[in-house]
Amino acid sequence: MRVKYEDMRREFERVLIKRGFTKEKAQLSAKLYADASRDGVYTHGLNRFPKFMASIDKGCVDIQAEPVLVQSFGFFERYDGQKGPGNLNAYECMRRTIELAKEYTMGCVALSNTNHWMRPGNYGLMAAAENCIGILWTNTVPNMPPWGGRDARLGNNPVVFAIPNGDTPVLVDVAMSMFSYGKLESYARSGKELPVDGGFNEEQQITRNAAEILKTHQCIPIGYWKGSGLSLALDLIGATLAGGRTSRMVGELPVETELSQVFMAVSLDKLGDAETLKRNIQETLEDMKTSAPVDQERPVYYPGENMMRIRKESMEKGVLVDEGIWKSVLEM
């Protein structure tokens, strides 16, 4: 089923206002949820909205809270997110990061004590739209074993890189686990094998059987030992910059909250050779697409390219929704 983007936004806004959000914040939050679904990131758009409402009800999110400046080092600022809504906190920090980048060439904001930021690509795209490179990451609750271990000690710590390229920026948005638990569940339901290794089975062997991985909860990092190191580094650097909780410390809490996040931006316009830089980026992307495809039916895409096609389709035909979830929102 498809729903008009504007209808989706309006519904989210209505529910959020009913829940006590100010009109301005409800509008922004609604836009961020609707944008995720519009761009094909269904898991962190409509599908996540009811869970967000539940987390407000549980008192994990303070809907009135806003990030508060803790320390300023010029181009680099530290904020306390005060357990505010994760998407609004992240939006505000990225907005401020871009502002800093436009003043200092590079800007950085580190945020402690925040909640799940939902779809991080939204904030990366904010940077690209302002002709800035965007780099951002978050830590999470421990949900992945370190390489060589069986018990979860690392987060999957999603990271985003956004690079301006006119209407179709590069958007790399990846977690450090090979597959999210949501993806594993969907493969397990369908009975299909994962396309590549996803985790360990009960015999401690690497497997593509999603159902078996859901039993052990031993998903694997991207690049095995490599992603294990990357995940650790993102957590330690993020928490250090933010002066906030590491994944380990988040794991001490009853629910996933008080996360640490980092936002960076670089303004291409401030670098002085913006036209050359723009052309170099464009030529790399064009060149990449000349690589002969492994599967003749599937040409090489760069990250973000396909998303822009989904967005166009969503705006023309409506945003694809899970009918059950959409109806539950209408009834909220």
Added chain:
Amino acid sequence: MRVKYEDMRREFERVLIKRGFTKEKAQLSAKLYADASRDGVYTHGLNRFPKFMASIDKGCVDIQAEPVLVQSFGFFERYDGQKGPGNLNAYECMRRTIELAKEYTMGCVALSNTNHWMRPGNYGLMAAAENCIGILWTNTVPNMPPWGGRDARLGNNPVVFAIPNGDTPVLVDVAMSMFSYGKLESYARSGKELPVDGGFNEEQQITRNAAEILKTHQCIPIGYWKGSGLSLALDLIGATLAGGRTSRMVGELPVETELSQVFMAVSLDKLGDAETLKRNIQETLEDMKTSAPVDQERPVYYPGENMMRIRKESMEKGVLVDEGIWKSVLEM
């Protein structure tokens, strides 16, 4: 065969001075090569030294050149490496980055027009030794197909994260390809299967057979599509910050040179809560090691931990060397 660390340093220094390096630069370069072998990174220590000599003979490296400041934005500076020796250029840029971090909390140097930096972990460890987080990466010649493609369009673009932790800092030093060509060759020679997927065979199927991957030259990125995106992002961001060549542009040259690199550092001492940050890092590392091992014989290590054990052994018993390569250096 094992060789005393000091003997190795002295030999490298002798050869470099003979080749025209100033005493000071020869000492530093010799130390960087010897340190790599000492820490177990044999591929970029002694084993790489003869290749470095050859690249000087071919005129790819200007041994007198030093990085020249191109643009300054306070905490962020852009340098032209002038095709100087890659390790000395990288050392100087990391040194300057740390200096900037100590002044501004965070420092960044982007370097264009440089050569292979040999073992990047050396520069990460410089940051950790100064109680700074170190983040650095380089682009390379295209040596890896983008996900979905058959022809190399991406570099493997190694990235390093170093995090201070007393005598045993965290050191994540990973390329974006699952295995280096050196590693693939060593597996092919031994006839052993790769421990995990490494690339495509001629039937365009993912394989663990190193010899088959060496035929197609289609190695795979870490995390498949994920590492493909990460590699692209590192290249575009690195080249943009440096105002230098992208991997595609490096591929236009007859040899791999004129690379782009980025160095970042964050001074923990400037953040104001250094003791808390230090404890949080330490506790995460201790916690990680409590994850029950998959293989009872192999406890969980954090990246860098094992390296410190190898270093200790090298200093006590001598540095492990390939006898043939060592003798060739003695004869230089």
